[in-house]
Amino acid sequence: MIVRVSRIGPVDATFPAPPSKSYTHRALIAGALASGRSRIAGPLRAADTELTARGLESLGVPVEWLPEEIAVAGCGGTFPTPGEVAIDCGNSGTTLRLLTSAALLARHPVVLTGSQRMLERPVGPLADALRALGGDVAFTGRPGYPPIRVSGRLRGGRTQIDGSISSQFISSILMAAPYADEDVELALPATPASRSYLDVTADVMLGFGARVERRGYDWFRVKSGVPYRGRGYRVEGDYSSASYLFAVAAVCGGKVTVTGLNPASVQGDRRFLEALEAMGCRVTPGADAVTVERTGDLGGIEIDMSSSPDTVQTLAAVAATAGSPTTITGTAHLQYKESDRVGVTAETLRRMGAGVEVRDDSLTIAPAPLHGVAVDPHDDHRTAMAFAVLGLAVGGMAILEPGCVEKSFPGFWEALYREGLL
Numbered sequence: 001m002i003v004r005v006s007r008i009g010p011v012d013a014t015f016p017a018p019p020s021k022s023y024t025h026r027a028l029i030a031g032a033l034a035s036g037r038s039r040i041a042g043p044l045r046a047a048d049t050e051l052t053a054r055g056l057e058s059l060g061v062p063v064e065w066l067p068e069e070i071a072v073a074g075c076g077g078t079f080p081t082p083g084e085v086a087i088d089c090g091n092s093g094t095t096l097r098l099l100t101s102a103a104l105l106a107r108h109p110v111v112l113t114g115s116q117r118m119l120e121r122p123v124g125p126l127a128d129a130l131r132a133l134g135g136d137v138a139f140t141g142r143p144g145y146p147p148i149r150v151s152g153r154l155r156g157g158r159t160q161i162d163g164s165i166s167s168q169f170i171s172s173i174l175m176a177a178p179y180a181d182e183d184v185e186l187a188l189p190a191t192p193a194s195r196s197y198l199d200v201t202a203d204v205m206l207g208f209g210a211r212v213e214r215r216g217y218d219w220f221r222v223k224s225g226v227p228y229r230g231r232g233y234r235v236e237g238d239y240s241s242a243s244y245l246f247a248v249a250a251v252c253g254g255k256v257t258v259t260g261l262n263p264a265s266v267q268g269d270r271r272f273l274e275a276l277e278a279m280g281c282r283v284t285p286g287a288d289a290v291t292v293e294r295t296g297d298l299g300g301i302e303i304d305m306s307s308s309p310d311t312v313q314t315l316a317a318v319a320a321t322a323g324s325p326t327t328i329t330g331t332a333h334l335q336y337k338e339s340d341r342v343g344v345t346a347e348t349l350r351r352m353g354a355g356v357e358v359r360d361d362s363l364t365i366a367p368a369p370l371h372g373v374a375v376d377p378h379d380d381h382r383t384a385m386a387f388a389v390l391g392l393a394v395g396g397m398a399i400l401e402p403g404c405v406e407k408s409f410p411g412f413w414e415a416l417y418r419e420g421l422l
Contacts, residue, residue: 003402003413005372005388005422007395010254013419015245017237017260019044020267021408022197025052025094026204027233029102029175032061034074034208036230041069043235047407048092055087055099059106074230077179079106089114089146091379091407093121096146097168100126101176103150104135111140113147117379123148125162126169132159133173133184156180156224163192170220171201177222178210185221192217196268196307203266207233237261239269240310241409244385246292248421250276250318251393255293263287272311275303279322298322300367306330312363313386316345319365320354321393332361344383348375352394372396381407388412392421 024044029052031038043049045065053063053070060080064071079102089096089112096112100123103110113119124144127137134155140147154176163170170192177184192198195217202212202220208231211223237260249256263285273290277283279298284291300322305312312328319326331342342363346356351373355366372394377383381404391397405412416422 001402003388003399003422005391005395005397005399008252008392008421011248011252011419011421012255013248013421014257014259015415015419017258018241018409018411019235020238021046021048021240022094022200022238022267023204023235024049025098026171026175026201027235028052028056028063028070028072029098030204030208030228031072031074031230031233032056032059032063033077033102033105033176033179034228034230035076036074038072038074038230039069039232040072041232041234043070044238044408046410047090048094051090051092052095052099055089055095058085058087059103059110074228077105077227081106081108081110084109084111086111086113089118091115091117093118093166094168097123097126097166097172098175100137100148100150101130101154101172104130104152104154105176105179109149109151111147111149119146121145122165123169125165126172129159129161129169129173129186133157133180154180156182156184158185158187160187160189162190163188164190165193167192167194167197170198174198174201174205174212174220174222178205178224178227180222180224183221183224186219188218188220194268194307194309196266199266199268236265239265239267239272242290243269243272243311243314244389244409244412245415246273246276246290247314247318247389248392249292250279250281250294250298251321251389253294255291257289257291259289261288261290263290268307269311271305271308272315275301275305275315276318278303279318300324300326302327302329304330310382313341313345313382314389316349316363316365317386317390320349320352320367320370320390322367325364325366327362327364329362331363341380341383344378344380345386348373348387370394372398374398374400376400377404379404381405381409385409385412388416
């Protein structure tokens with residue numbers, strides 16, 4: 001299947017924000033570990049979150065998808081596995097990383113594996129930290145990479161962890177830490193990648209009753225013996241997915257409103273709105289919605305997006321339509337995502353006619369006359385959506401393997417079609 005994207009004029013559209021993928025993953029895990037039953041309202045049901053739910057079911061926790069909510073029967077901190085289990089995490093790095101630490105709370109060993117791309121995504125720093133906290137973590141294939149066999153016990157204590165590849169290594173330990181034998185104290189010697197996701201992790205943990213102390217992004221302590229409690233929990237709208245909708249206004253001109261967003265959210269991808277504003281868009285927040293409008297030309301900017309990694313490709317697509325160059329820094333860790341996102345983005349923009357310079361931790365886009373191309377997203381949802389948006393400004397774009405958007409935004413194509421954009 002191929003989705004063909006044509007050029008359109010100025011837009012005037014309103015979209016509901018999809019639920020947050022990051023919050024849904026974490027609420028599922030907290031609810032599964034909690035004492036008692038949880039009902040998670042407004043969750044994202046997508047390929048990635050379904051993989052986390054199936055992983056928790058493999059660990060012995062019933063997860064029921066209901067209309068508009070998920071019911072989770074918590075295990076009270078010990079997964080009742082009947083024996084050694086294997087969990088296929090597919091292409092969901094969040095699932096594999098967050099469940100790796102949680103697997104230490106199972107009665108029997110747990111093996112975590114995934115797609116071929118997953119087997120190329122490093123997890124060594126997480127394994128090292130878990131060993132220091134009492135776990136037995138073995139690599140059954142290439143050292144430092146999945147598949148991983150986890151056994152032993154989460155004793156707790158103090159250790160360091162390098163989160164420069166992914167903050168999910170840190171989130172993984174934090175999520176399981178309330179059930180360690182003693183307090184867990186993590187020192188972060190380097191600034192973590194995507195650090196704003198640690199704010200999301202702490203927000204969910206506190207919401208389910210855990211006790212988390214922290215000093216910025218360099219030290220965390222989680223109190224042992226203060227467990228999660230089953231509760232009703234509502235998932236907020238997702239700024240990462242909303243970025244594609246806002247970008248439609250930026251590249252096409254006109255106005256887009258996205259409803260169902262928390263204006264006080266800790267999600268780092270809110271920074272995407274700051275980038276659009278700096279480029280010349282008007283951003284108007286409301287009580288539970290944000291409107292982006294562009295009436296004039298866009299200008300290039302220089303911006304650090306290290307804490308907003310999931311919107312880097314969207315910003316690169318917008319930058320290709322600006323009147324002057326844009327430099328995006330904080331991009332080094334994007335090579336470890338579902339694809340090498342910087343490499344794929346640069347190669348595709350060059351084929352479209354843009355000038356692109358890639359350095360170790362930055363991406364510079366020099367605008368030029370663009371033409372549509374066939375885009376192979378390499379099974380990466382964010383690549384497919386970012387270039388679909390750019391196609392609305394350029395025309396003649398063909399998105400191959402469009403079904404990969406099921407990973408995080410299953411209704412993406414339908415949303416564009418409903419507003420007459422496809």
